[in-house]
Amino acid sequence: MRIGELAERTGVSTRSLRYYEQHGLLRARRGSNGYRDYAEDDVRLVSEIRALLQIGFTLEETRPFVDCLRRGNSTGGSCAESVEVYERKLTEIDQEIRVLLARRAEVAAQLAQSCPGCFVRG
């Protein structure tokens, strides 16, 4: 299928699809006219990328999942590298949460000091 159809079926803009390809996540055969020609499997592949981006992964972090799918696995997360990324991501998220909680406490403290009457649930 051509890029327009893939875009429509995945709900992803053609711009994004080309961007993914540019970063080596997506590959396409080329017709004699230069048009990209995608396989059926690419629909799932793009969906995997989108799902991960949605969760907060960077494009680079989706690479192991894509590679995993390409190797024929039923799920992008079925490979060791993917699991590692999952675990790393969990650690990162936990760290971000800690930072935010610290910030929240800091802001709440400042607010309490500036405005003793202001209640802050915490």
Next chain:
Amino acid sequence: MRIGELAERTGVSTRSLRYYEQHGLLRARRGSNGYRDYAEDDVRLVSEIRALLQIGFTLEETRPFVDCLRRGNSTGGSCAESVEVYERKLTEIDQEIRVLLARRAEVAAQLAQSCPGCFVRG
């Protein structure tokens, strides 16, 4: 004092000081040679900005605090506008935390599915 001294005393690069000025947060008289000439109070002012940036405020959000200090208040947070920003920031942070917690749960669920043996404290 000149910009170099202010930079040294606040631990902020001259680049940043000029940037703050460019955005109307910092003002300086100019000597006959065109050099910026800062007042003693600007040290505290810059410190206030840095403290807020550190906590995660954007430069724009520090404006009410700066204005508040300029009006002669002992603290940048002593004004109604500043308190509003504090409260808005708290709400934003809480929202971000919620997003991160949701993401964490999502990632943990995916990980558990991909790797049943992997334990995830939650």
Next chain:
DNA sequence: GTAAACGTTGACGCCTGTGTCAAGGTCAAG
């Protein structure tokens, strides 16, 4: 044949605070 729809690559913009380089003015010390 021609217009419309779709494809191609390339490149700029965004957002935010800051690093960094350029090309030049100023001033104190030797």
Next chain:
DNA sequence: CTTGACCTTGACACAGGCGTCAACGTTTAC
């Protein structure tokens, strides 16, 4: 007078994923 430290403005670069426009080739339908 020269060196070097310090100042000035201006402008490019980054990170990340994508919108969007340009300029141009292809296919499709009439």
